Amino acid sequence: MARWSAALALCGFVLLVPRSAPADLGLDVSPAKYEMEASAGQRQTIPITVRNTGADTVHIQVSLVDFTVGANGQYVFLPPGKNKYSMAPWVSLNPREFDVAPNTLTQVRVSVAVPAAASGEHSVIAFFQTRPTRKPGGVSFSERIAAKIYELVPNTLxxxxxxxxxxxxxxxxxxxxxxxxxxxxxxxxxxxxxxxxxxxxxxxxxxxxxxxxxxxxxxxxxxxxxxxxxxxxxxxxxxxxxxxxxxxxxxxxxxxxx
Incomplete structure (x- = not known):
């Protein structure tokens, strides 16, 4: 197989914030993806909004996971800190557990302390999971919604x-x-x-x-x-x-x- 490159005009790296991700239990987390920029050695905090559009109060627990995406496009989830390019050790969440009443919202503060030697891009996924709710017939339901976070160190990408x-x-x-x-x-x-x-x-x-x-x-x-x-x-x-x-x-x- 032959390999080669053809010249192309340089494309800028654009920060993308997609639309929120709706859930079946009336839960909505936004943004579903966030690309933040913080210089090495700096600290930055971003909000993630959790909305409850359902009729019942929901209890939420927030956790961090690492991830990879395979050659076939499938996600594989890992314990936090296991991915070589994880930002999980840099992240603190507040609050990590809370209730959201019907037709209200709560903002979770995601604080990132970037190490002085960091460069390039690091990432993590925050999972927002509801407490299992028992429905008629004895079946319990729990919803888990992901928000993907990237941290980009300026001038190093x-x-x-x-x-x-x-x-x-x-x-x-x-x-x-x-x-x-x-x-x-x-x-x-x-x-x-x-x-x-x-x-x-x-x-x-x-x-x-x-x-x-x-x-x-x-x-x-x-x-x-x-x-x-x-x-x-x-x-x-x-x-x-x-x-x-x-x-x-x-x-x-x-x-x-x-």
Missing amino acids: QLSGEVDDVSARTSPEGERYLVGFKNTGNAHVYLNGRIEVKQGSTVVERIEIPKQMLVERGGQRIVDVVGKKLQPGSYTAIALIDYGGPNLSGGEKTFTVR
């Missing part, structure tokens, strides 16, 4: 990544293309791009990859897309991946359809 594998294999639905991407920078990135399939100098197909595929710091991701069925012959699959950094990442694979 490096967006970098590379395509480290491209493969093609025939499937009943069509030609299947697998592209491996490795995040070599020190912050999470989102993947966009396409796969071009050529026969000689002719492009026979362009396939867009799913938009905004998340790759966490130090992580990898497998892009898995299916194109049309190809006639027998020799082809080249070219992956063009935009991860938001100063360069496109690319790779190619020559394969034969029999």
